[in-house]
Amino acid sequence: VLVVPASAISALGTIVLRVWYNDEDFTLMVCLQSLAGAVVIMAAAIIFEPLSSFRVTFLSVGALLYLAIFGSVLAFTGYYWLLKRMKVITLSLLAFITPVIAVGLEYLLLSEYFLLSPRPGRCLYCAELFWLLKSNLFCLS
Structure with a gap:
């Protein structure tokens, strides 16, 4: 809420x-x-x-x-x-990138399983990250 x-x-x-x-x-x-x-x-x-x-x-x-x-x-x-x-809009994308990095580090450092069924949000985060990288929002100002 x-x-x-x-x-x-x-x-x-x-x-x-x-x-x-x-x-x-x-x-x-x-x-x-x-x-x-x-x-x-x-x-x-x-x-x-x-x-x-x-x-x-x-x-x-x-x-x-x-x-x-x-x-x-x-x-x-x-x-x-x-x-x-950086542009403020670009910097605000940290909210999207941080969970992806956390999940990746969890997988690499802690040997956690990357299961899609209990965590469907991971697919959404990966799709968002792909979209962000494909767009030009990561340009320095």
């Missing part, structure tokens, strides 16, 4: 960044967004999660660092870097 409004808000944010903040330092934007997100998530965790289950382990610290570095800092820095160099 919330997929369409979430997509619209994401598109609006991308357009606002491109139009009004294109000359700003994207590294600072990533840091401020990550800090704001961390504060909100930490507050939600304190309110809704029992503090008795809080444990700091090597695995939890490693997972947090991995997600912070690769899932946030590098991902958003790369996104903003691309936003300055």
